[in-house]
Amino acid sequence: MGAVPGFDPVIEHEKTRAALRAVVPRLVRLLRDVPDPDASSGVPVWTVGDVGAHLAAVYLAYCSIVSTEESVEPVESLGSVEWDSVLPPGDASFTERIAAMNAKSVELFGGDEHVRPGDFVAERGETFLRVTEGLAPDNPVSAPWYGKGATITLATVTGLMLSESLVHGLDIARGTGLPWPIGPDEARLVLGQSMPTMMALALDRAKAQGVSIAFDLRIKGGLRLAVVVEDGTMTVTRDAPPRTYDCTITAAPATFLLVSFRRTPIWKAIARGHMRAGGRRPWLAMRLGELVASP
Secondary structure: OOOOOOOOHHHHHHHHHHHHHHHHHHHHHHHHOOOOOOOEOOOOOOEHHHHHHHHHHHHHHHHHHOOOOOOOOOOOOOOOOOHHHHOOOOOOOHHHHHHHHHHHHHHHHHOOOOOOHHHHHHHHHHHHHHHOOOOOOOOEEEOHHHOOOOEEEHHHHHHHHHHHHHHHHHHHHHHHOOOOOOOHHHHHHHHHHOHHHHHHHOEOHHHHOOOEEEEEEEEOOOEEEEEEEEOOEEEEEEOOOOOOOOEEEEEOHHHHHHHHOOOOOHHHHHHOOOEEEEOOOHHHHHHHHHHEOOO
């Protein structure tokens, strides 16, 4: 695989918005068709109903950080949610902060019979797309659950909403036996829009101390990321200038998405031929998953 042409951030952001617009009604149907909310899901500690509650809270959270009070009506039965109040102290790790948010998400919606996840996702999904229409992809957005004072771009937020919808939709589908395909174009948009930011945020800095590795991550279909770990820090760059890499990872888009979210074991992806490692030190491919934390 040779050099990858540069991408247009505005065009790719619009493609991600279109993908989210298409996946929301599909996700709503899935949530409404769940036969047994108490069934086990693809997340070991959650039921299918818990995953639905988490998705509703995700849509609440991301819609709230891009909206003004005037543009989004509050949910009467939930009242006003102070997200900062559920977070650990400012020096807490990425994993601790996300775990606290995940626990709060199920608490918010899990026991409320008046808020149905499917209806809520439909309403908040439409609202998110409406209030962000025409905004630049690099528009800064405050997201305190990723760290004190953390700011990410609107493009990252949109990619995260798409990833949450796709991955947690699969969690529900695995628990109910309902179909939930994840297309390569959808997965590639998630990886391009959210991964450069989120991989660096999720770095396990303790494990990365003293580590120096450069990964050339090649996603089939055109996306290429330079992932460089250097003594406790990580940078992820799209279409980086030529350099020497220690390890090259080539993967199908949906496969890498599911491996990244611990939904598919890396050995299974390799055995099926959907992921392979090369370069000077191919065995380092396993280190990438170890260095990026998972809540």
